[in-house]
Amino acid sequence: xxxxxxxxxxxxxxxxxxxxxxxxxxxxxxxxxxxxxxxxxxxxxxxxxxxxxxxxxxxxxxxxxxxxxxxxxxxxxxxxxxxxxxxxxxxxxxxxxxxxxxxxxxxxxxxxxxxxxxxxxxxxxxxxxxxxxxxxxxxxxxxxxxxxxxxxxxxxxxxxxxxxxxxxxxxxxxxxxxxxxxxxxxxxxxxxxxxxxxxxxxxxxxxxxxxxxxxxxxxxxxxxxxxxxxxxxxxxxxxxxxxxxxxxx
Amino acid sequence: xxxxxxxxxxxxxxxxxxxxxxxxxxxxxxxxxxxxxxxxxxxxxxxxxxxxxxxxxxxxxxxxxxxxxxxxxxxxxxxxxxxxxxxxxxxxxxxxxxxxxxxxxxxxxxxxxxxxxxxxxxxxxxxxxxxxxxxxxxxxxxxxxxxxxxxxxxxxxxxxxxxxxxxxxxxxxxxxxxxxxxxxxxxxxxxxxxxxxxxxxxxxxxxxxxxxxxxxxxxxxxxxxxxxxxxxxxxxxxxxxxxxxxxxxxxxxxxxxxxxxxxxxxxxxxxxxxxxxxxxxxxxxxxxxxxxxxxxxxxxxxx
Ligand SMILES: Cc1cc2nc3c(=O)[nH]c(=O)nc-3n(C[C@H](O)[C@H](O)[C@H](O)COP(=O)(O)OP(=O)(O)OC[C@H]3O[C@@H](n4cnc5c(N)ncnc54)[C@H](O)[C@@H]3O)c2cc1C
Ligand SMILES: Cc1cc2nc3c(=O)[nH]c(=O)nc-3n(C[C@H](O)[C@H](O)[C@H](O)COP(=O)(O)O)c2cc1C
Ligand code: FES
Numbered sequence: 001x002x003x004x005x006x007x008x009x010x011x012x013x014x015x016x017x018x019x020x021x022x023x024x025x026x027x028x029x030x031x032x033x034x035x036x037x038x039x040x041x042x043x044x045x046x047x048x049x050x051x052x053x054x055x056x057x058x059x060x061x062x063x064x065x066x067x068x069x070x071x072x073x074x075x076x077x078x079x080x081x082x083x084x085x086x087x088x089x090x091x092x093x094x095x096x097x098x099x100x101x102x103x104x105x106x107x108x109x110x111x112x113x114x115x116x117x118x119x120x121x122x123x124x125x126x127x128x129x130x131x132x133x134x135x136x137x138x139x140x141x142x143x144x145x146x147x148x149x150x151x152x153x154x155x156x157x158x159x160x161x162x163x164x165x166x167x168x169x170x171x172x173x174x175x176x177x178x179x180x181x182x183x184x185x186x187x188x189x190x191x192x193x194x195x196x197x198x199x200x201x202x203x204x205x206x207x208x209x210x211x212x213x214x215x216x217x218x219x220x221x222x223x224x225x226x227x228x229x230x231x232x233x234x235x236x237x238x239x240x241x242x243x244x245x246x247x248x249x
Numbered sequence: 250x251x252x253x254x255x256x257x258x259x260x261x262x263x264x265x266x267x268x269x270x271x272x273x274x275x276x277x278x279x280x281x282x283x284x285x286x287x288x289x290x291x292x293x294x295x296x297x298x299x300x301x302x303x304x305x306x307x308x309x310x311x312x313x314x315x316x317x318x319x320x321x322x323x324x325x326x327x328x329x330x331x332x333x334x335x336x337x338x339x340x341x342x343x344x345x346x347x348x349x350x351x352x353x354x355x356x357x358x359x360x361x362x363x364x365x366x367x368x369x370x371x372x373x374x375x376x377x378x379x380x381x382x383x384x385x386x387x388x389x390x391x392x393x394x395x396x397x398x399x400x401x402x403x404x405x406x407x408x409x410x411x412x413x414x415x416x417x418x419x420x421x422x423x424x425x426x427x428x429x430x431x432x433x434x435x436x437x438x439x440x441x442x443x444x445x446x447x448x449x450x451x452x453x454x455x456x457x458x459x460x461x462x463x464x465x466x467x468x469x470x471x472x473x474x475x476x477x478x479x480x481x482x483x484x485x486x487x488x489x490x491x492x493x494x495x496x497x498x499x500x501x502x503x504x505x506x507x508x509x510x511x512x513x514x515x516x517x518x519x520x521x522x523x524x525x526x527x528x529x530x531x532x533x534x535x536x537x538x539x540x541x542x543x544x545x546x547x548x549x550x551x552x
Contacts, residue, residue: 001280001281002280002281003281003519003520003521017304040518044464045313045466045494046312046313047310047317048310048312048313048314048466048514048518049310049315049517049518050467050517050518084417089281089520096260149319205305205306206305206306206307206308206309207308208308208315208317208517209271209516209517209518209520211277211278211281211520212273212277213271213272213273213277213293213517213520214270214271214273214280214308214317214319214517215270215293215302215307215319215322216307216308216317216319217305218302218304218305218319218322219305220305221305229299229301229304229322234277243421248304248305
């Protein structure tokens, strides 16, 4: 884990203005798929905390992020311009465990982020990628994904691209050595209910620090027959299917 | 510059201490913060036993600060001593145990347990944690109760003993005074301010609890006043805490009478904040022609 000052080198905005793709350059330590960064939206104290973002890709001295605007911090980040400086703490969290054989990547919305990075390390995968509508599908940004995937299944809730309906209605009925799942909580919960095989889930929780000191990122998990509260930033964000307790709170 | 100071029965290499609960067990910060550079580390609150804390959500960001209801999740005193202390004690800094209890007797258990360990420099009694005796209220709301716990723990340790006070009381000065009478070497203040956040849409609390504790730069002016009030009227060392995020903040707390300060929430956004704050404070002092920190402690000139 290192705190690094990066510089925004490229920014791509999309129609609607709710998503941005950032390329940030800096002297970053290497990361693994499923790990994340804590990025400070502002050098001022308001907003005070950093925000967690999955690593979309890392190459040379560049890190790539896909950010959806949902509140103040993400709005400020979406307004950054090439040349702007950003403070990042990376790499954080455990990351996915790589499995041999054919695997399934299932990503909903910005949940696609860690899976894109994971796909770059995989030989044999099927990609299941769902969003609300076609403008929220970013497959064209990663042309190599379609080339390398055994199969790509796109789903949109309004049917504007790919198959219509929720992603979880289109889970391929094949055997995979592992499914890697990332997306909104209800989507992952439904996926866990329907999917029989081995699976890993990347959970999103509110985070105070991202590196294990505040205990703000608590999630309840099942371990060794017991329920435990663990820190999602250190012991996660990736958890095995049998560990996750889907009704928190 | 000689940065050493004396506070609460300890000689610290500098007045910057990592506050409890925002520095974990210390070692989590080691990749970014050089722990050898801080005056002391107050570890996350410890009970005699392991604790799960409150259910999520436990944090809510507020303007220039945050609300937390962590509920003192922690590994408990034995696991801390076995798994964390051996690593932490390799650093050249003081380790201070933040002792907690749901019952008065638990403070005594924690203090007794660590009292015999040479790697522990002293104790900070977290008198601001919920106690079963008054239905979840904390001892530091009342002078009498604070006195009893300080007294009982004083009897089982020779090591420096600090009492950490809550600002959520109308008797702050009386509580500090009671701690001093009971034998505390210092009082540290403030712990977080009780506050709340609600969600208009769900009509519920933003946290899993009704109230949380407010911390960060937002509380600095409140904390500064609390430290001033205690330092100017009670004959006890005061360790200042609350929203400190720059070298200048640190010096302001020393001016109104604090002997040392603790760095809390700022560490969450900036893991090496303690080092920066010390550096800033030293250069400010040098610019103004001071030779050490002692020359400004308590030198506030009023209006
Ligand atoms: C491991 C991890 C990876 C993530 N990866 C991505 C990604 O690649 N792209 C992306 O767009 N988003 C990602 N998120 C979600 C992103 O962190 C939140 O959308 C963001 O923090 C919201 O900040 P805000 O200031 O815009 O929202 P506000 O609602 O104004 O934030 C208020 C507070 O709540 C927290 N918060 C709100 N929503 C979330 C959330 N869903 N998860 C965590 N904290 C939240 C904020 O950090 C902040 O402390 C990820 C979250 C986690 C935990
Ligand atoms: C996430 C979090 C956890 C905390 N845990 C503890 C604790 O275990 N024991 C304690 O005495 N104080 C605890 N505190 C209080 C801090 O040590 C400090 O007194 C308070 O946050 C005010 O300082 P600040 O504004 O610099 O953060 C905690 C604060 C935060 C934000
Ligand atoms: S976010 Fe602070 S401990 Fe996980």
